[in-house]
Amino acid sequence: MSKKEKGSVSTQSLMNIETITDYSLVTPYGELVYFIIHPTNISVLSESSVSSRIYALMTVLKGIAEIEMLCLNSKENFDDNKSFLQRRLEEEPNPIIRSLLQKDSQNLDRMQVQMATAREFLIIIRLRNEKESxxxxxxxxxxKSLKDQGFTTRRAENADIKRILGVYFEQNVTTDKYEDFDGERWVVLGEQ
Structure with missing residues (x-):
């Protein structure tokens, strides 16, 4: 592939995505439909409640043969920043600067603890050759099966799928709206 051909390859084709529909991600390996599961804070549940949540999930998994699961961080990861601060702390001779670096590191730790439960759980159904009807x-x-087992869930829409891809491939959790084309928000329709 020439340099010019490489430059014209879309991000979608690089990720092996044919299209993103209103409810799915179409790939050469099947159409993926995502169900977003809102997590339960199991740290506050009794042991028997946790066991019943596990049993409910097993019930769902047994009933759906072609199920896949994915867990994503839905908030930022500060590991690189913390590593940088640690290296700076080890190198810094000035005690006042060292104290500030230590406080920055502690602040990042507090932020990460507050967001520790910011996970997103996804049930993925891969459709292959199903009739559209x-x-x-x-x-x-x-x-309905997920909701009957006590899970708070909804089917991911187009915007959700773009956000999931942004988090999965880029670790981008701060963008509110993903564009279909780079710079799309700056195009004014009807202007010549």
């Missing part, structure tokens, strides 16, 4: 009833049954 069967897809939505099938997905509705899966969503």
């Amino acid at each position: 069967d897809v939505f009833p099938y997905l509705s049954r899966i969503e």
